[in-house]
Amino acid sequence: MANEHNEQAQDIQNEQQPEQTQAEGVEQATNELSVEDLQAQITTLAEGLKLEKARAANATYEAEKVKERLEREAETAKKFALEKFAKDLLDSVDNLERAIQAAGDEQSPLLEGVQLTLKSLLTTLEKFDVVAVDTTNGFNADHHQAVGIDPNAKAGEIGxxxxxxxxxxxRLLRPAMVMVGQ
Structure with missing residues (x-):
């Protein structure tokens, strides 16, 4: 009985060996086709990955540019947010200067108070970068508005x-109104 059992096991083994050899051949052929297919898929995926990396880099670059632009715009808006307010305060500065001129040479506590108020207001305006236009270096059409001719001034000079x-x-808030020599 043991012999019969061994013979049957050998027969089964012999039958399985050709089947295994056949299966290995089919598996190798399948593997060869699969390797080619897999290599094609790898190439396709690698190209797709490159494209997506480029898109991601472009999106990052665009986001940075938008961020920088928004920061610049916010800074500009913050810088010039006081424009209307400062323009309206200039009327008060003009009125205080006229009051000082009207007082003439007479010194009084009232005049001293007006002068201190004007000085305080000008200091506050300068703190927020509101500065008087220079009128000592000649006429500049970008900063001055000629409203007449001054016969006592030299040509191109502000009289x-x-x-x-x-x-x-x-940035020009209000041009200086001047009379210019001819």
Whole structure:
């Protein structure tokens, strides 16, 4: 009985060996096709990955540019947010200067108070980068508005300043109204 059992096991083994050899051949052929297919898939996926990396890099670049632009715009808006307010305060500065001129040479506590108020207001305006336009270096059409001719001034020079001009952070807020020599 043991012999019969061994013979049957050998027969089964012999039958399985050709089947295994056949299966290995089919598996190798399948593996060869699969390897080619897998390599094609790898190539396709690698190209897709490159494309997606490029898109991600482009999106990151665009996001940075938008962020920088928004920061610049916010800074500009913050810088010039006081424009209307400062323009309205300039009327008060003009009125205080006129009051000081009207007082003439007479010194009084009232005049001293007006002068201190004007000084305080100008200091506050300068703190927020509101600065008077320079009228000592000749006429500049970008900062001065000629409203007449001053016969006592040299050509191209400013003779009389009728109203001071001001800038806010380098941007013209109000031009100086001047009379210019011919």
């Amino acid at each position: 009389t300043v009728l109203q001071k001009g001001y800038t806010l952070s380098g």
